[in-house]
Amino acid sequence: MSQLDKQDPRTQFPQPPYPPQSQELxxxxxxxDPKPDHGExxxxxxxxxxxxxxxxxxADSGIGRAAAIAxxxxxxxxxxxxxxxxxxxxxxxxxxxxxxxxxxxxxxxxLTDETTCERIxxxxxxxxxxxxxxxxxxxxxKVNEDITTTSTEDFDLTVKVNLYAMFWLCRxxxxxxxxxxxxxxxxxxxxxxxxxxLLDYGMTKAGIITFTNGLAGQLASKGIRxxxxxxxxxxxxxxxxxxxxxxxxHYGEGTPFGRPxxxxxxxxxxxxxxxxxxxxxxxxxxxxxxATGMAL
Ligand code: NAD
Ligand code: MG
Numbered sequence: 222m223s224q225l226d227k228q229d230p231r232t233q234f235p236q237p238p239y240p241p242q243s244q245e246l247x248x249x250x251x252x253x254d255p256k257p258d259h260g261e262x263x264x265x266x267x268x269x270x271x272x273x274x275x276x277x278x279x280a281d282s283g284i285g286r287a288a289a290i291a292x293x294x295x296x297x298x299x300x301x302x303x304x305x306x307x308x309x310x311x312x313x314x315x316x317x318x319x320x321x322x323x324x325x326x327x328x329x330x331x332l333t334d335e336t337t338c339e340r341i342x343x344x345x346x347x348x349x350x351x352x353x354x355x356x357x358x359x360x361x362x363k364v365n366e367d368i369t370t371t372s373t374e375d376f377d378l379t380v381k382v383n384l385y386a387m388f389w390l391c392r393x394x395x396x397x398x399x400x401x402x403x404x405x406x407x408x409x410x411x412x413x414x415x416x417x418x419l420l421d422y423g424m425t426k427a428g429i430i431t432f433t434n435g436l437a438g439q440l441a442s443k444g445i446r447x448x449x450x451x452x453x454x455x456x457x458x459x460x461x462x463x464x465x466x467x468x469x470x471h472y473g474e475g476t477p478f479g480r481p482x483x484x485x486x487x488x489x490x491x492x493x494x495x496x497x498x499x500x501x502x503x504x505x506x507x508x509x510x511x512a513t514g515m516a517l
Protein backbone atom coordinates (compact mmCIF):
# COMPACT_ATOMS: atom_id res chain seq x y z
CA MET A 222 0.00 0.00 0.00
CA SER A 223 1.28 3.47 -0.78
CA GLN A 224 0.20 6.81 0.56
CA LEU A 225 -1.84 7.31 -2.61
CA ASP A 226 -4.10 4.31 -1.91
CA LYS A 227 -7.43 5.15 -0.28
CA GLN A 228 -7.39 3.84 3.29
CA ASP A 229 -9.28 4.10 6.57
CA PRO A 230 -7.40 6.72 8.64
CA ARG A 231 -8.29 4.89 11.88
CA THR A 232 -6.47 1.70 10.94
CA GLN A 233 -3.93 2.96 8.38
CA PHE A 234 -1.08 3.10 10.91
CA PRO A 235 -0.26 1.36 14.24
CA GLN A 236 -2.71 2.10 17.02
CA PRO A 237 -2.00 2.18 20.75
CA PRO A 238 -1.31 0.57 23.12
CA TYR A 239 2.41 0.75 22.30
CA PRO A 240 5.27 -0.96 24.18
CA PRO A 241 6.50 0.94 27.27
CA GLN A 242 9.41 3.24 26.35
CA SER A 243 11.12 6.44 27.36
CA GLN A 244 14.08 8.49 26.15
CA GLU A 245 16.14 11.51 27.12
CA LEU A 246 15.90 14.67 25.00
CA UNK A 247 16.57 15.11 22.12
CA UNK A 248 15.61 11.44 21.61
CA UNK A 249 16.36 9.19 18.65
CA UNK A 250 14.43 7.33 15.96
CA UNK A 251 15.92 3.87 16.42
CA UNK A 252 14.82 3.59 20.06
CA UNK A 253 11.16 3.99 19.06
CA ASP A 254 8.78 1.01 18.90
CA PRO A 255 6.93 0.99 16.55
CA LYS A 256 9.36 2.89 14.33
CA PRO A 257 7.74 6.01 12.92
CA ASP A 258 6.86 6.05 9.21
CA HIS A 259 8.68 8.98 7.56
CA GLY A 260 7.73 7.98 4.02
CA GLU A 261 10.96 6.15 3.26
CA UNK A 262 8.92 3.63 1.26
CA UNK A 263 5.32 4.83 1.67
CA UNK A 264 5.59 8.39 0.26
CA UNK A 265 5.10 8.64 -3.50
CA UNK A 266 6.61 11.66 -5.28
CA UNK A 267 5.05 13.13 -8.39
CA UNK A 268 7.54 15.86 -9.34
CA UNK A 269 6.05 18.75 -7.33
CA UNK A 270 9.36 20.45 -6.35
CA UNK A 271 11.67 20.06 -9.35
CA UNK A 272 15.21 21.28 -8.63
CA UNK A 273 14.20 23.11 -5.44
CA UNK A 274 17.04 23.83 -3.00
CA UNK A 275 15.75 23.49 0.56
CA UNK A 276 17.19 23.87 4.06
CA UNK A 277 15.28 21.78 6.65
CA UNK A 278 15.85 22.05 10.41
CA UNK A 279 14.96 19.18 12.75
CA ALA A 280 15.57 17.05 9.64
CA ASP A 281 17.03 14.05 11.46
CA SER A 282 13.82 12.66 12.92
CA GLY A 283 10.05 12.89 13.16
CA ILE A 284 8.21 15.51 11.16
CA GLY A 285 11.39 17.15 9.80
CA ARG A 286 12.67 13.82 8.47
CA ALA A 287 9.33 13.19 6.75
CA ALA A 288 9.33 16.70 5.24
CA ALA A 289 12.89 16.25 3.93
CA ILE A 290 12.17 12.83 2.43
CA ALA A 291 8.91 14.00 0.82
CA UNK A 292 10.55 17.06 -0.73
CA UNK A 293 13.47 14.99 -2.03
CA UNK A 294 11.02 12.51 -3.55
CA UNK A 295 9.37 15.50 -5.27
CA UNK A 296 12.71 16.47 -6.85
CA UNK A 297 14.34 18.79 -4.27
CA UNK A 298 17.94 18.87 -3.07
CA UNK A 299 18.13 19.32 0.69
CA UNK A 300 20.44 20.57 3.43
CA UNK A 301 19.65 18.80 6.71
CA UNK A 302 20.19 20.41 10.13
CA UNK A 303 19.87 18.85 13.58
CA UNK A 304 21.82 18.83 16.85
CA UNK A 305 25.38 17.44 16.62
CA UNK A 306 24.42 14.55 18.96
CA UNK A 307 21.79 13.46 16.40
CA UNK A 308 24.43 12.60 13.79
CA UNK A 309 23.27 8.96 13.49
CA UNK A 310 19.69 9.98 12.61
CA UNK A 311 20.95 12.71 10.27
CA UNK A 312 23.15 10.26 8.36
CA UNK A 313 20.23 7.86 7.92
CA UNK A 314 18.16 10.61 6.30
CA UNK A 315 21.07 11.68 4.12
CA UNK A 316 21.49 8.10 2.89
CA UNK A 317 17.77 7.63 2.15
CA UNK A 318 17.77 10.82 0.07
CA UNK A 319 21.09 10.01 -1.60
CA UNK A 320 19.63 6.67 -2.70
CA UNK A 321 16.84 8.61 -4.43
CA UNK A 322 19.45 10.33 -6.58
CA UNK A 323 18.94 13.73 -4.93
CA UNK A 324 21.63 15.80 -3.24
CA UNK A 325 21.57 15.74 0.58
CA UNK A 326 24.11 17.46 2.82
CA UNK A 327 24.15 17.34 6.61
CA UNK A 328 24.79 20.56 8.52
CA UNK A 329 24.76 19.74 12.26
CA UNK A 330 24.60 22.66 14.67
CA UNK A 331 22.87 23.93 17.80
CA LEU A 332 20.35 26.59 16.72
CA THR A 333 20.34 28.35 20.11
CA ASP A 334 23.45 30.17 18.88
CA GLU A 335 23.01 33.15 16.52
CA THR A 336 26.33 32.62 14.71
CA THR A 337 25.52 28.93 14.16
CA CYS A 338 22.18 29.86 12.56
CA GLU A 339 23.96 32.24 10.19
CA ARG A 340 26.63 29.65 9.37
CA ILE A 341 24.04 26.97 8.58
CA UNK A 342 22.17 29.23 6.16
CA UNK A 343 25.46 30.26 4.50
CA UNK A 344 26.58 26.63 4.16
CA UNK A 345 23.20 25.57 2.77
CA UNK A 346 23.40 28.32 0.15
CA UNK A 347 26.96 27.45 -0.85
CA UNK A 348 26.50 23.65 -0.97
CA UNK A 349 23.11 23.72 -2.74
CA UNK A 350 24.01 26.65 -5.01
CA UNK A 351 21.19 28.84 -3.65
CA UNK A 352 18.09 28.63 -1.48
CA UNK A 353 14.49 28.32 -2.68
CA UNK A 354 12.86 27.24 0.56
CA UNK A 355 13.56 27.42 4.29
CA UNK A 356 11.63 24.76 6.20
CA UNK A 357 11.80 25.19 9.97
CA UNK A 358 10.78 22.10 11.93
CA UNK A 359 13.22 22.04 14.87
CA UNK A 360 11.50 22.54 18.20
CA UNK A 361 12.02 22.02 21.91
CA UNK A 362 9.57 21.12 24.67
CA LYS A 363 10.15 20.13 28.28
CA VAL A 364 7.44 19.32 30.78
CA ASN A 365 7.30 21.59 33.84
CA GLU A 366 4.30 20.91 36.08
CA ASP A 367 4.45 24.09 38.15
CA ILE A 368 5.57 27.63 37.36
CA THR A 369 7.16 28.00 40.80
CA THR A 370 9.66 25.22 40.01
CA THR A 371 10.27 26.15 36.36
CA SER A 372 13.84 27.37 35.91
CA THR A 373 14.87 30.39 33.90
CA GLU A 374 17.26 28.07 32.01
CA ASP A 375 14.38 25.83 30.89
CA PHE A 376 12.24 28.80 29.85
CA ASP A 377 15.17 30.38 28.02
CA LEU A 378 15.99 27.20 26.07
CA THR A 379 12.40 26.83 24.84
CA VAL A 380 12.30 30.42 23.65
CA LYS A 381 15.77 30.18 22.06
CA VAL A 382 15.03 27.04 20.01
CA ASN A 383 11.45 27.86 19.07
CA LEU A 384 11.55 31.64 18.55
CA TYR A 385 15.07 33.11 18.40
CA ALA A 386 16.35 30.44 15.99
CA MET A 387 13.37 31.07 13.69
CA PHE A 388 14.14 34.80 13.67
CA TRP A 389 17.90 34.31 13.12
CA LEU A 390 17.41 31.72 10.34
CA CYS A 391 14.76 33.75 8.49
CA ARG A 392 16.83 36.94 8.75
CA UNK A 393 19.87 35.17 7.33
CA UNK A 394 17.94 33.37 4.57
CA UNK A 395 15.80 36.14 3.09
CA UNK A 396 18.68 38.02 1.36
CA UNK A 397 19.43 34.80 -0.59
CA UNK A 398 15.84 34.25 -1.71
CA UNK A 399 14.58 35.19 -5.18
CA UNK A 400 10.88 35.86 -5.89
CA UNK A 401 8.95 32.58 -5.71
CA UNK A 402 10.90 31.36 -2.69
CA UNK A 403 9.13 30.11 0.43
CA UNK A 404 9.40 29.79 4.19
CA UNK A 405 7.49 27.12 6.11
CA UNK A 406 7.41 27.13 9.92
CA UNK A 407 6.07 24.55 12.39
CA UNK A 408 3.79 25.48 15.28
CA UNK A 409 1.46 23.18 17.27
CA UNK A 410 -2.17 22.93 18.32
CA UNK A 411 -0.70 23.88 21.72
CA UNK A 412 -0.64 27.43 20.36
CA UNK A 413 -4.45 27.52 20.68
CA UNK A 414 -4.96 25.17 23.61
CA UNK A 415 -1.81 25.17 25.76
CA UNK A 416 -1.11 22.18 27.96
CA UNK A 417 -0.78 23.46 31.50
CA UNK A 418 2.55 21.60 31.91
CA LEU A 419 4.01 23.17 28.75
CA LEU A 420 3.37 26.87 29.36
CA ASP A 421 6.51 28.14 27.65
CA TYR A 422 6.11 25.74 24.70
CA GLY A 423 2.51 26.80 23.96
CA MET A 424 3.53 30.44 24.20
CA THR A 425 6.32 30.00 21.65
CA LYS A 426 4.07 28.06 19.29
CA ALA A 427 1.53 30.90 19.30
CA GLY A 428 4.47 33.22 18.60
CA ILE A 429 5.49 31.13 15.59
CA ILE A 430 2.02 31.49 14.04
CA THR A 431 1.95 35.25 14.62
CA PHE A 432 5.52 35.74 13.37
CA THR A 433 4.85 33.71 10.22
CA ASN A 434 1.67 35.62 9.49
CA GLY A 435 3.40 38.99 9.90
CA LEU A 436 6.45 37.88 7.96
CA ALA A 437 4.22 36.80 5.07
CA GLY A 438 2.86 40.33 4.82
CA GLN A 439 6.31 41.86 5.03
CA LEU A 440 7.86 39.53 2.42
CA ALA A 441 5.02 39.78 -0.11
CA SER A 442 6.71 42.79 -1.73
CA LYS A 443 9.76 40.56 -2.37
CA GLY A 444 7.61 37.79 -3.88
CA ILE A 445 8.46 35.45 -1.00
CA ARG A 446 5.71 33.43 0.72
CA UNK A 447 5.57 32.22 4.35
CA UNK A 448 3.18 29.68 5.87
CA UNK A 449 2.87 27.59 9.00
CA UNK A 450 2.05 23.92 9.63
CA UNK A 451 0.15 23.22 12.88
CA UNK A 452 0.56 19.58 13.95
CA UNK A 453 -1.51 17.70 16.50
CA UNK A 454 -0.19 14.55 18.26
CA UNK A 455 2.41 12.87 16.05
CA UNK A 456 4.49 9.72 16.76
CA UNK A 457 8.05 11.11 17.00
CA UNK A 458 11.00 10.94 19.46
CA UNK A 459 9.83 14.19 21.04
CA UNK A 460 7.01 12.30 22.78
CA UNK A 461 8.87 9.47 24.63
CA UNK A 462 11.52 12.10 25.46
CA UNK A 463 8.84 14.32 27.04
CA UNK A 464 6.25 12.08 28.70
CA UNK A 465 6.50 9.05 30.96
CA UNK A 466 6.31 5.53 29.66
CA UNK A 467 2.77 4.83 30.91
CA UNK A 468 1.50 7.86 29.01
CA UNK A 469 3.35 6.85 25.83
CA UNK A 470 1.72 3.40 25.89
CA HIS A 471 -1.60 5.15 25.27
CA TYR A 472 -0.36 8.10 23.21
CA GLY A 473 -3.09 9.36 20.88
CA GLU A 474 -5.61 6.73 22.05
CA GLY A 475 -8.19 9.30 23.13
CA THR A 476 -8.20 11.16 19.80
CA PRO A 477 -11.05 10.79 17.28
CA PHE A 478 -9.04 8.38 15.07
CA GLY A 479 -7.79 6.49 18.14
CA ARG A 480 -4.11 6.93 17.22
CA PRO A 481 -1.45 9.61 16.80
CA UNK A 482 -0.43 10.76 13.34
CA UNK A 483 2.68 9.41 11.65
CA UNK A 484 5.32 11.84 10.34
CA UNK A 485 4.66 10.79 6.74
CA UNK A 486 1.11 12.13 7.07
CA UNK A 487 2.60 15.65 7.15
CA UNK A 488 5.07 15.24 4.26
CA UNK A 489 2.69 16.31 1.51
CA UNK A 490 1.66 19.41 3.46
CA UNK A 491 5.26 20.66 3.61
CA UNK A 492 5.61 19.93 -0.11
CA UNK A 493 2.42 21.89 -0.83
CA UNK A 494 3.48 24.99 1.12
CA UNK A 495 7.20 24.93 0.19
CA UNK A 496 6.69 24.22 -3.49
CA UNK A 497 5.29 26.22 -6.41
CA UNK A 498 1.71 24.85 -6.44
CA UNK A 499 0.61 26.99 -3.43
CA UNK A 500 1.45 30.23 -5.29
CA UNK A 501 -1.40 32.31 -3.77
CA UNK A 502 -1.05 30.86 -0.28
CA UNK A 503 0.85 33.04 2.18
CA UNK A 504 0.25 33.87 5.83
CA UNK A 505 -1.79 30.68 6.16
CA UNK A 506 -1.81 27.90 8.71
CA UNK A 507 -2.46 24.27 7.84
CA UNK A 508 -3.57 22.14 10.79
CA UNK A 509 -2.87 18.39 10.67
CA UNK A 510 -4.33 17.04 13.86
CA UNK A 511 -6.63 14.07 13.14
CA ALA A 512 -9.94 15.79 13.88
CA THR A 513 -8.77 16.79 17.36
CA GLY A 514 -9.55 20.41 16.53
CA MET A 515 -8.26 22.56 19.34
CA ALA A 516 -9.52 20.32 22.11
CA LEU A 517 -6.50 18.10 22.74
P1 NAD B 1 11.63 15.42 16.85
O1 NAD B 1 12.24 15.25 18.18
O2 NAD B 1 11.80 14.31 15.88
O3 NAD B 1 12.16 16.75 16.16
C1 NAD B 1 12.53 17.89 16.87
C2 NAD B 1 13.92 18.25 16.40
O4 NAD B 1 14.26 19.55 16.88
C3 NAD B 1 15.02 17.36 16.90
O5 NAD B 1 15.21 16.23 16.08
C4 NAD B 1 16.22 18.28 16.88
O6 NAD B 1 17.00 18.02 15.73
C5 NAD B 1 15.63 19.67 16.78
N1 NAD B 1 16.18 20.52 17.81
C6 NAD B 1 15.81 20.63 19.11
N2 NAD B 1 16.61 21.50 19.76
C7 NAD B 1 17.52 21.96 18.84
C8 NAD B 1 18.60 22.86 18.89
N3 NAD B 1 18.95 23.49 20.01
N4 NAD B 1 19.31 23.05 17.75
C9 NAD B 1 19.01 22.41 16.60
N5 NAD B 1 17.97 21.56 16.50
C10 NAD B 1 17.24 21.33 17.61
O7 NAD B 1 10.09 15.72 17.12
P2 NAD B 1 8.92 16.21 16.15
O8 NAD B 1 7.69 15.88 16.87
O9 NAD B 1 9.12 15.74 14.77
O10 NAD B 1 9.07 17.79 16.21
C11 NAD B 1 9.15 18.61 15.08
C12 NAD B 1 8.36 19.88 15.27
O11 NAD B 1 6.98 19.56 15.35
C13 NAD B 1 8.71 20.63 16.55
O12 NAD B 1 8.76 22.01 16.27
C14 NAD B 1 7.53 20.32 17.45
O13 NAD B 1 7.31 21.35 18.40
C15 NAD B 1 6.41 20.24 16.44
N6 NAD B 1 5.23 19.51 16.91
C16 NAD B 1 5.29 18.19 17.19
C17 NAD B 1 4.14 17.54 17.63
C18 NAD B 1 4.14 16.08 17.94
O14 NAD B 1 3.15 15.58 18.48
N7 NAD B 1 5.17 15.32 17.64
C19 NAD B 1 2.96 18.26 17.80
C20 NAD B 1 2.94 19.60 17.51
C21 NAD B 1 4.08 20.23 17.06
MG1 MG C 1 15.82 14.20 16.51
